[in-house]
Amino acid sequence: MTIKFSNAYLENLYVSKPVKSKPVYSKEVILQFKKTVLKIEQAENSHQLRQFRSLNFEALKGDKKGLYSVRVNKQYRLEFRLENDQITLVEIVLIEELSKHYE
Numbered sequence: 001m002t003i004k005f006s007n008a009y010l011e012n013l014y015v016s017k018p019v020k021s022k023p024v025y026s027k028e029v030i031l032q033f034k035k036t037v038l039k040i041e042q043a044e045n046s047h048q049l050r051q052f053r054s055l056n057f058e059a060l061k062g063d064k065k066g067l068y069s070v071r072v073n074k075q076y077r078l079e080f081r082l083e084n085d086q087i088t089l090v091e092i093v094l095i096e097e098l099s100k101h102y103e
Helices: 008-014 027-042 047-053
Strands: 002-005 068-071 076-085 092-098
Touching: 002 027, 008 027, 008 076, 008 092, 027 068, 027 076, 027 092
Parallel strands: 002 092
Antiparallel strands: 068 076, 076 092
């Protein structure tokens, strides 16, 4: 799947660019975040993501309707949108946020 970021800070973390401010996430969370994005990137489509039970792929509800999430660890989840490119029929993941799940 193709990965795009709507959050420049998360994109910089993923490509290992230096960030100007104090890190928001611990090194462990950043490492798990990168591993999770890599799994998403390697999947051919959202149906394959469902096969990774540890990711807990799900559609969000309420004010986050239209977003999907996967688990990064017990505390964090990665929130994103799925878009279909009509020409190449590729699902595009647009990463929105890395949030604490229970806050």
